Amino acid sequence: MLLYKNEAELRIAAVDTAFRRDVLNGLAARPRSIPARWFYNRTGSELFEAITTLPEYYVTRTERSLLSSAACEIAELTGRGRAIIEFGSGCSTKTPILLSAVRPAAYVPIDVSKEILWASAERISQSFPDLPIYPLEVDFTQPLRLPGPVASTPTLGFFPGSTIGNLLVPQAVDLLRSMAAALGSDSMLLIGVDQVKDADILLPAYNDAQGVTAAFNLNLLRRINAELEGSVPVDAFRHVAYWNDSEARVEMHLEAVRTVQFEVAGRRFAMAKGETIHTENSLKYGPQDARVLLQAGGWSPIADWSDQHGLFSLILAIEGPPPTATCFHRQPGLPWSKGMQ
Ligand code: SAH
Ligand code: AVI
Secondary structure, eight states, X not given: OXXXXXXXXXXXXXXXXXXXXXXXXXXXXXXXXXOGGGGOSHHHHHHHHHHTTSTTOHHHHHHHHHHHHHHHHHHHHHOSOOEEEEETOTTOSSHHHHHHHHOOSEEEEEOSOHHHHHHHHHHHHHHSTTSOBOOBXXXXXXXXXXOHHHHTSOEEEEEOTTGXXXXXXXXXXXXXXXXXXXXOTTOEEEEEEEBOOOHHHHHHHTSOTTOHHHHHHHHHHHHHHHHXXXXXXXXXXEEEEEEETTTTEEEEEEEESSOEEEEETTEEEEEOTTOEEEEEEEEOBOHHHHHHHHHHTTEEEEEEEEOTXXXXXXXXXEESSOOTTOOOEEOTTOGGGGGOO
């Protein structure tokens, strides 16, 4: 039951302004950088979906398998009938696993990528015809107001994919706090967090053999050309991904392979050969770090699940400080999860 066709048209002008501002400021800054959220136009979302099926990109298949095996326990801990609010829902491919287990009262997918948001909501509504669905085409870093019918329902936030890792720690804490405020007291949050691991697993995941991640990164330049009257010579840039050990993150950049000059929205830019535009951070967390992050953001972890190789974690948290008699649910046999209590 797809409800709530929102005022998408009214937002187009605001998105254009924000995109122009972020790109012009980011290209003028040193080091140059553009926020990763601008990857996600229609093509960017399609390329991301292709990334999720790559053999090198362990993230999606690991999280899906964790979610499938933990779904019943998650439903026991959350109870049935909450409204599920999904942040950065994208193609919502893992969502049906959670919807089937938790049997929510409503589903609110939130994404800035409008085509994928509406197409995915349509697909979910076909599989769950009685479920009220309220897609929100908004930036989740901005203050969030839940749709009226959901506002008085207990909520379960769902933030999969380790999209939290695309924010720097202070921004991630701000986002977690604003989620807690929007979802309300007694809400819960199920969040996917990618773990720190060897660079020989991480780097291929962000620089795959087929070049899909490179196309995803370079698509940002195509989007700038299409939407901001840009003249960026895309063939003058190459995709670069590396592990920044001191910041525990994979960084993606677009590196000029020759000296280039171009215009964006009437402004001129020049880049020397070897100069880069920093386009994405993908922060990786240790289990203890993820707990501290959640607590700083106003959430108390009550359970976690991780795969046997410690690649990825799903964490269930409740809003606010820990209740006095917390019984922490822990997947048995994981040495690293000892700190989580
Ligand atoms: N949840 C999916 C998709 C992850 S890709 C999964 O786990 O596979 C990240 C998604 O977040 C994209 O669909 C992107 O459009 C969305 N996104 C990124 N920044 C956003 C923001 N600031 N507000 C809303 N959506 C955002
Ligand atoms: C959406 N986000 C969590 C992805 C990640 O792994 O950081 C985006 C991505 N970038 C390159 N590959 C995938």
